[in-house]
Amino acid sequence: MRIKEKLYKWIFTILAFASLVFLTGIVIVLFKEALPIFKKVKFLEFVMGRFWYPTYQPPEFGILPLILASFWVSFGAMLVCVPLGVGSALYLNELAGYRQKAVLKPLVEILASIPSIVYGFFGMVVLSPFLQKVFHLPTGLCAFTASLTLGIMATPTVCSIAEDALSYVPRSFREASFAVGANRWQTLTRVVIPAAGSGISTAIILGMSRAIGETMTVLMVAGGAAVIPKSFFEPLRPMTSAIAAEMGEAPMGGDHFHALFAIALVLFLITFIFNIIAELISRRFRLKLGFSG
Amino acid sequence: MKKNIVQKIGFSFLFLCILVTILFLFAIIYFLGVNGVKVLSWGFFTQSPRDAMTAGGVAPVILGTVYLTLGAVLFALPLGLACAIYLCEYSPKGYIVNIIRISINNLAGVPSVVFGLFGLAIFVKLFGFGVSILSGSLTLGILALPLIISSAQEALTAVPHSLREASLALGATKWQTIKRVVLPAALPGILTGVILSIGRVAGETAPILFTAATFYLKGYPKSVFSEVMALPYHIYALMTEGSHPAQQTAIAYGCSLILLILVLLISGVAIIMRQKQRSQFYG
Numbered sequence: 001m002r003i004k005e006k007l008y009k010w011i012f013t014i015l016a017f018a019s020l021v022f023l024t025g026i027v028i029v030l031f032k033e034a035l036p037i038f039k040k041v042k043f044l045e046f047v048m049g050r051f052w053y054p055t056y057q058p059p060e061f062g063i064l065p066l067i068l069a070s071f072w073v074s075f076g077a078m079l080v081c082v083p084l085g086v087g088s089a090l091y092l093n094e095l096a097g098y099r100q101k102a103v104l105k106p107l108v109e110i111l112a113s114i115p116s117i118v119y120g121f122f123g124m125v126v127l128s129p130f131l132q133k134v135f136h137l138p139t140g141l142c143a144f145t146a147s148l149t150l151g152i153m154a155t156p157t158v159c160s161i162a163e164d165a166l167s168y169v170p171r172s173f174r175e176a177s178f179a180v181g182a183n184r185w186q187t188l189t190r191v192v193i194p195a196a197g198s199g200i201s202t203a204i205i206l207g208m209s210r211a212i213g214e215t216m217t218v219l220m221v222a223g224g225a226a227v228i229p230k231s232f233f234e235p236l237r238p239m240t241s242a243i244a245a246e247m248g249e250a251p252m253g254g255d256h257f258h259a260l261f262a263i264a265l266v267l268f269l270i271t272f273i274f275n276i277i278a279e280l281i282s283r284r285f286r287l288k289l290g291f292s293g
Numbered sequence: 294m295k296k297n298i299v300q301k302i303g304f305s306f307l308f309l310c311i312l313v314t315i316l317f318l319f320a321i322i323y324f325l326g327v328n329g330v331k332v333l334s335w336g337f338f339t340q341s342p343r344d345a346m347t348a349g350g351v352a353p354v355i356l357g358t359v360y361l362t363l364g365a366v367l368f369a370l371p372l373g374l375a376c377a378i379y380l381c382e383y384s385p386k387g388y389i390v391n392i393i394r395i396s397i398n399n400l401a402g403v404p405s406v407v408f409g410l411f412g413l414a415i416f417v418k419l420f421g422f423g424v425s426i427l428s429g430s431l432t433l434g435i436l437a438l439p440l441i442i443s444s445a446q447e448a449l450t451a452v453p454h455s456l457r458e459a460s461l462a463l464g465a466t467k468w469q470t471i472k473r474v475v476l477p478a479a480l481p482g483i484l485t486g487v488i489l490s491i492g493r494v495a496g497e498t499a500p501i502l503f504t505a506a507t508f509y510l511k512g513y514p515k516s517v518f519s520e521v522m523a524l525p526y527h528i529y530a531l532m533t534e535g536s537h538p539a540q541q542t543a544i545a546y547g548c549s550l551i552l553l554i555l556v557l558l559i560s561g562v563a564i565i566m567r568q569k570q571r572s573q574f575y576g
Contacts, residue, residue, distance in 0.1 A: 008468045009383055015375035016384075019442070020396040022411075022435050026403060029414045087310025095304060104311060106564045111318045113489075113560040114553065115496020116405075117525040118321070121549045124532060125542065126324045152317045159314070185300035206402070213404025215499040216525075220532065240406050240499075247413070247503050264410050268403065275402040279395065 030268055033261035037061065040255060046262060052226040052237075054246065054256040061259045065228045067266065069236035072229040073146045073218060074211040080151025081207055085158025086200060092159070093166040094188055112156035120220035123149035128221060137233050139223060144232040146222035150211045158207040165199020166192065168289055198285035202278045209274035213267065215240040239267045322553065329550025332543050342509070347540035351548055353513050357426075357521035358495055360514065361505060364430025365437055365494045366487060372434075373441030374483065380442075381449040382471055401439035405499040408436045412504035427517040429505020436500055437490040444489060448482025449475065451570070485566045492559035496552055498525040508534055524552050 038046065041061045049062015088108060092101055127149060128140030137144075169192050177187040193200070223235020224245065237245075243260050250256040340350030376393070384390045412432030422428045452475050460470040476483075498506075506526035514521045531545040 005466050005468055012375050012379040012383055015372055016379035016393055018372050018376060019400050019438060020393060022438070023396045023400050023403075025415065026407065026411045029411050030407070033410075033414055084310050084314050087307050088314050091307040091311045095307060104315065106561075107315050107318055108311075109564060110557060110560050111314065113492050113556050114318075114321065115493075115498070115525060115556060117496060117498045117528050118325070118549050118553055118556075121528055121532065121545060122321050122324065125328075125546075126320075152314075155314050155317075183296055183300050185303045186296065189303070209402055213402075213406070215404065215406040216529065220529065240404060243406050243410065244499055244502055247410070252418075261410060261414075264407050268407050271402055271404055272399060275399050279398060 026268070030261060030265040033258060034265045035258075037255060037258040037262050041259075046259075047266065050228060052242070054250070054259055059255060061255070063239070063242075063259075063263055063266065065226050066237055066239045066242050066263060068229055069143070069222070069226075070212050070238040070240070070267070070270075072232075073143050073150060073222060073236060073238050074208055076143060076147025076232060077150035077154055077211040078204070078208060080148055081154040081158050081211075082204055084151070085155045085203065085207065086162050088155070088159045089162035089166060089200075089203075090188065090193075093163050094184070094192065108156050108159055111152075112160065114153075116153065116214060116216045117220075119149050119153045120217040123217060123221040135233070139235060141221055141223040141235055142233050143222060143229060143236045146218050146236070146238075147232065149217050149221050150214055153214065153217060154207040154211050157210050158203045161203035161206055162196075162200050165196040165203065165285065168199065168286070169195045170289065195289070196285075198281045198288070202282040202285065205274050205278040205281070209271045209278070212238075212274070213240065213271050215244050219244050239263050243267075322557075325546065325550045325553050328543075329546040329553075332547035333550065337547055341512070342544075347535075347537045347544075351524070351527065351544070351551070353510065354522040354524055354527045354548065355551065356513060357506075357510075357523045358525070360426050360521060361429050361433060361501065361523055362491055362495045364426060364517070365433035366491060368431055368434030369437040369441050369490065370487060373438050373486075374445050376438075376442045377445035377449055378471060381446055382467070382475065397439050397442055400435075401443075405436060405497055406502075408432055408500040409502050409504060411435070412500060417504055423518060424503070424505060424507070424520050425518045426505060426514060426521050429501045429521065429523075430517075432500045432504045433494045433497060436497060437494050440490045440493060441486050444486025445479070445483050448479040448486065448570075451482060452478045481566060481570050485563050485570065488559055488563045488566070492556050492563070495559075496525055496556055498529055501526055524548050528552070 046061055046063060047067070048064055049060065050064050051060040051062045052065055053060040092105055096104060123145055124141070128145045131137065131145055132140030173191050173195055174187055177191040182190070218238045219241035222238060222241060224237045224241065225235040226237040226242065227234070229236055243263055246256065247260055250260055337350040338355065339352050341353055342351065343349030380390060380393065409432065412428055416422045416428035416431050417424055456474050456478060457470055460474040465473070501523055505521055506523050507520040508522070508527070508530040510520055510522050528545050528548045531541040531548070535541050
C-alpha cells in the first residue's frame with residue numbers, strides 16, 4: 001500500500017516537469033540549430049544587418065528589417081488593441097450590469113477563440129480590399145492592414161487580462177472614493193485605474209508579446225517585403241512570416257535553414273523577455289493589493 | 294455639473310470600445326457566413342478535392358484536422374492532468390513549484406511558429422517520424438499542454454477541501470482520495486479544459502506547417518506516419534498556392550466557415566459548461 005502511494009507520487013512529480021523539459025528542449029534546439037550560422041555571420045552583423053537576401057549569391061543574412069517589421073506591425077496593433085481591450089475591460093467590469101455582462105463577456109471570449117488563420121483570411125479577403133479602396137493604397141496587403149487585423153486579434157487577450165486585474169481592486173477602494181464625493185468616472189480614472197495599473201500593463205505587455213509571435217495573420221496580410229519599415233502603408237516581412245514562408249524552401253541543414261532558426265531564437269528571446277517582465281509586474285501587483293504571490 | 298458631463302463622455306467612450314470589439318466579431322461571422330455558405334453542400338463534406346483544388350469537397354481535409362486534434366489531446370491530456378494533480382494535490386510549497394509554474398507560463402507564451410520549428414527539429418528530423426500525423430500531433434500537444442494544465446488546475450482547486458478531508462477521515466489514502474473523490478468532482482472542469490484546447494488546436498496552423506501538413510494528398514492518410522491535409526493549412530495554401538484564385542478563394546471561404554462554426558460551437562459549449570460548474574460547489 002505504502003509503496004503504491006509513493007510510486008504514484010513519484011510518477012506525478014516526474015510528469016509535472018514535462019513543461020520544463022519541453023521549454024528547455026525548445027531552447028536547446030533553437031541554440032543548436034542556430035549556432036552554425038553564427039560561425040559565418042557574427043551575431044551583431046546578423047541582428048543589425050540591413051539586408052535579408054538569403055537566396056542570393058553570395059547571400060546576405062541581416063535581420064534588422066525583419067525585427068523592425070515585427071515591432072512596427074505590433075506597435076500598430078497596440079494602437080488598436082490597447083484602447084479597445086482596456087476600454088472593453090473597464091466597461092465590462094465597472095459599468096455593465098449583470099445581464100449585459102452575461103452577454104458581452106462570452107462574445108469577447110468567442111472573439112478570442114477564433115483561430116489566427118481565420119483572422120488572416122478575413123484580413124486578406126475583406127479588410128485588405130476595403131482599406132485599399134478607402135485609402136487609395138497601392139496594395140491592401142501592408143503593415144496597416146496587418147496591424148489592424150493583429151490588433152483585433154489581440155483585443156480579447158488584453159481585455160480578459162485587464163479585466164482580471166480590475167476585479168482584484170478591492171471594493172473598499174471604490175467605496176472610499178465615493179465617500180469623499182467623487183463620481184463614478186472620477187473613481188474610475190483616479191482610483192481604480194491607478195490601483196489596477198500594473199495589472200493593466202501586464203495585459204498590454206502580454207498583448208504585445210502575442211502580437212509579435214503571431215504568425216499566420218502577418219504571413220497572409222503583411223505583404224512580405226523584407227525592407228526596413230518607413231510607413232504604415234507598405235508591405236513588410238516580420239520575423240514570424242519570414243520563418244513560416246521560407247522554411248519550406250530552405251534546404252535542410254543549409255545556411256538559410258540555420259539562419260531561420262536563428263531568427264526563431266531572436267523571436268523566442270524577445271517574447272521570453274516580455275513574458276518575464278509581465279510575470280514580475282503582475283507578482284508585484286498582487287503583493288501591492290495584499291494578495292500573496 | 295461639469296464632472297457629470299465628463300463622466301457621460303467617458304462612459305460613452307468605454308461603451309464604444311466594447312461595441313467596436315463586438316462589431317468585429319459580427320463582421321467576421323457575417324462575411325465568412327454569407328460567402329462561405331454558398332459553397333457548403335453535402336458534397337463539400339463528403340467528397341475529396343478534384344481538378345487541381347478547384348472543385349470537389351474537403352472531406353479528407355476535415356478528417357485530417359480531426360486526427361491531428363485527437364492525437365494532440367491524447368498526448369497532452371494525461372501529461373497535463375498529471376502535472377495539475379502534482380501542483381494541486383502533492384506539491385510541497387517552494388521553489389520546485391515556482392520553477393514548474395514559471396515554465397508553464399513561459400511555454401504558454403512561446404510563439405506558435407517556434408513550436409513548429411521545435412517539432413521539425415525533434416520529431417521530424419531527430420526521431421525520424423518525418424512529416425506526419427504523429428509529428429504534428431505531438432507538436433500541437435506540447436502547444437496545448439499549458440492550456441490543459443491551467444484549466445485542470447482550476448478544476449482541481451475548485452473542489453472543496455472538506456471533500457478531501459472527509460475521504461481521508463474515512464481512512465482512504467492520498468491516491469484513493471484523488472482517484473475516487475477529487476477527480477470525479479473535478480471531471481466536468483477538466484472536460485471543459487479539454488474542449489477549449491480542442492478549439493485551440495484545431496485552428497493552429499504554424500505548428501503543422503513543417504511537421505504534418507501538405508496541400509494535396511491523394512486519398513486519405515493511411516497511418517500515423519502519413520502526411521495529412523488539415524483545414525487551417527488548407528485555407529492558407531488555397532490562398533497562396535495554385536493557379537485558380539477565384540475558385541480557390543471560394544473553397545477557402547467554405548473551409549474558413551467550417552473552422553469558424555467548429556470553433557464557435559466548441560467555445561459555446563465550453564462557456565455554458567463553465568458557467569454551470571462555477572455554481573456547482575457553491576449552490
